[in-house]
Amino acid sequence: MDAVSVLLEISVFVIGLSIGSFLNVVIIRSREGETIRGRSHCRACKKTLSARELIPIASFLLQKGRCRGCGTAFSLQYPLVELGTGLAFTAAAFLFPQDFLFDVRALTGFILVCIGIAAGIVILVSDLRFQIIPNGAVFVLLILGIIRLFVVAKPPYGGLASVTLVNHASAYDIGFSIIFALFFAGLWFFSQGKWMGFGDVKLTGATSLIVGFPVSIIAFLFSFWLGGIVGTILLLSSRKNWGRRIPFGPFILAGTALAFFISRIYPPFLFFFRFF
Numbered sequence: 348m349d350a351v352s353v354l355l356e357i358s359v360f361v362i363g364l365s366i367g368s369f370l371n372v373v374i375i376r377s378r379e380g381e382t383i384r385g386r387s388h389c390r391a392c393k394k395t396l397s398a399r400e401l402i403p404i405a406s407f408l409l410q411k412g413r414c415r416g417c418g419t420a421f422s423l424q425y426p427l428v429e430l431g432t433g434l435a436f437t438a439a440a441f442l443f444p445q446d447f448l449f450d451v452r453a454l455t456g457f458i459l460v461c462i463g464i465a466a467g468i469v470i471l472v473s474d475l476r477f478q479i480i481p482n483g484a485v486f487v488l489l490i491l492g493i494i495r496l497f498v499v500a501k502p503p504y505g506g507l508a509s510v511t512l513v514n515h516a517s518a519y520d521i522g523f524s525i526i527f528a529l530f531f532a533g534l535w536f537f538s539q540g541k542w543m544g545f546g547d548v549k550l551t552g553a554t555s556l557i558v559g560f561p562v563s564i565i566a567f568l569f570s571f572w573l574g575g576i577v578g579t580i581l582l583l584s585s586r587k588n589w590g591r592r593i594p595f596g597p598f599i600l601a602g603t604a605l606a607f608f609i610s611r612i613y614p615p616f617l618f619f620f621r622f623f
């Protein structure tokens with residue numbers, strides 16, 4: 348890596364930290380039904396936070412994770428989401444050509460991937476902490492999925508990076524997205540919301556559309572394998588009992604991200620699906 352690339356990665360990381368700071372606001376306020384406008388404040392004493400109290404990561408470390416007004420401990424969610432967004436954006440940048448900043452098509456692709464990551468982080472944290480999958484974030488993913496249907500070239504398999512304005516809207520992409528959403532809707536319906544929430548149904552429809560066929564099949568399988576493995580570990584260590592719902596959104600997101608990155612890094616992985 349040359350100096351320019353290093354500088355670019357650092358910039359992407361810092362931008363990711365700031366976006367992560369914004370995502371924290373979205374996660375907390377969407378749960379409380381507030382708008383995302385208005386100054387940030389301590390949730391305990393309502394003190395408005397100054398600019399130096401809002402620096403990603405640094406403010407949290409300097410204040411030892413506490414409000415400077417009342418001393419109430421802030422949630423670890425704040426630094427973790429900031430750092431996670433920074434790292435995820437940086438990792439995404441590595442998937443693109445080194446000079447992607449100067450190539451309009453690659454830059455557009457990178458920005459779309461980052462928007463997807465941001466929406467995914469909002470869903471991940473909201474589902475883990477509050478068992479909520481915010482509709483707004485799912486809607487963002489759905490829009491990305493629809494954009495992908497129209498602008499991302501498909502064949503050869505794995506060539507998802509090459510953005511061309513060719514209409515490759517595929518019956519398989521849409522068909523499998525509907526099939527997986529219906530499958531989850533069935534689980535939701537017959538378990539009366541115990542195994543799945545309806546948010547999981549909408550989320551699967553959107554993520555399947557984003558990765559497209561055949562990656563969506565692998566994403567679907569990965570989600571269930573991950574859910575099964577982690578669920579079994581949690582149950583055996585009796586952290587959760589059988590009656591309680593384990594949020595499934597994080598497994599859908601993890602399965603999708605895993606399938607997407609493997610198919611990008613190692614396209615022959617999709618060899619077995621070529622007969623379609």
Ligand SMILES: [Zn+2]
Pocket residue numbers: 389390391392393394414415416417418419
């Ligand atoms: Zn306070």
